[in-house]
Amino acid sequence: MFDTIIIDNNSQEIQYCFPGNNLSCFKDIKPKVEYAVLYVFISLASVFTVFLNLLVIISISHFKKLHTPTNLLILSLAVADLIVGLIVIPLMGIRFIESCWYFGETFCSLFVFIIFIVVTASLGNLVFISVDRYIAVSDPLRYTVMVTTDKVVCCIIINWLCCGIYSVIILHNTMFYPETHDRCYGDCSVSFNFEHFVTDLIVTFVAPSSVIMSIYVKIFCVAEHQAKVVNSVAGVSRSQRKAGKTLGIVVTVFFMCWIPYYIVTLIEGNASTESIEFNVTCWIVYMNSCMNPLIYALFYKWFRISAKHIVTLKILNPSSEYFSLFLQERFVSGLCPSTLKV
Structure with a gap:
């Protein structure tokens, strides 16, 4: 060929x-063995990411009991992660394995735009989810008044619009003036000057990380205070411990996926070739999209029950959207029911 x-x-x-x-x-x-192993890995990563996020999307969209503000944020996060599994992982996998871009210059610009918008939108969703959890824990009695479906929908729209505008700005030269980049035919990469790199570092890592960390610290402080005040209620203690454990996993996975990428990028700078370390850290970031549904959904009973209904095709039954997914959950005194349906 x-x-x-x-x-x-x-x-x-x-x-x-x-x-x-x-x-x-x-x-x-x-080597042929390396080709086979890499294609199997890319295929499994794509299928696994798409499958998990589709379960989340179908669950929240189909079952009426899951139409809550918090779950809308999880739905938005799942949509961003679904695009990563459906488009980003397969095409980036082919580009990495074949070391060539066979899909044309125009689609290269569009593809880079898709990568930036879904990654930044995913980070934005994480920030909104952390804010939502802080309100639910710090002021559960007024949660349903302060956080409504309409407000959350507006936040989701604003998040995606801002991410799209930011992606167009940061990728302006790459998208509209690709001929200005000194690269061979068959390459699809983005090169930033130092100012753009610093801007991207602040917008997509420093700022969201600072917000998420500060909010989670406040959540832990509020949870600890509430546990001391109402320590006679065992259910509250168990709920707070579960929330603390889940939030700890969220923060840990978030930083484990993103910190290596930015460390390697800072060390290598604007290198003309992509190193093995850079490619590995990029794939760690992409794989975070299949971890998100596990963190935000798989730890909760409603997801396991709804996934079972989907896999067994019970959602095709009449009025299946009204199935109860919380039969095994008990109302915990002092907490809003919305905080349990995360």
């Missing part, structure tokens, strides 16, 4: 992505 050139010095075969183009990029040659 590709023309082959022999390098006399090293007797090493080099292939071109587009042999008919003088500006074509070189194609890396990998």
Whole structure:
């Protein structure tokens, strides 16, 4: 399929992505076993991510009991993660394995835009979820008044719009003036100057991380205070411990996925070639999209029950949207029911 050139010095075969183009990029040659292993991994990662997030989307969209403000935020997060599993992971996988971009310059610009908007939207959803949890824990009696479905929908729309505008601004040259980038034909990458990199670092990591960390610290403080005040109610203590454990997992996974990427990026700077370390940290960030439904849904009974209904096709039954998903949950005194349906 590709023309082959022999390098006399090293007797090493080099292939071109587009042999008919003088500006074509070189194609890396990998062993057949490595190709097979990588394609299996990419396929499983994509299917697993799509499947988990589809379960969350179908559950929240279908069952009336799950139409709560908090679950709308989880739905928005699942949509962003679904796009990652459906588009980003497969195409980035092909680009990584083949070391070539075969989908054209125009789609390259669109693809980079999709990556930026879904990643930033996912981070924005995490921030809104942390704010929602803080209100639910700190002021449960007024939670239903302060957090309504209409307000949450507005926040979701604003989040996606802001992420789209930011992505267009930060990728302006890449999207509208790709010819200004010094790269070979068959490459699809983004190169930032130092100012753009610092801006992206602040917007997509420093700012959301600071907000999330400060809110979670406040949540832990409020939960500890409430446990001391109402320690005679065993249910409250159990609920707070469960909330603390889940939030701890959220924070830990979030930073485990993003910190390595930014450390490698800071060390390497605007390197002309992508290192193994950079590719590995990028994939860790992408894999966070299949971890999110596990963190925000799989730990809760309503997801396990709704997933069972979906897999067994019980949702096709008449009036299945009214199935009760909380039969095994008990109302905890002093907490709003909405805080239990997360």
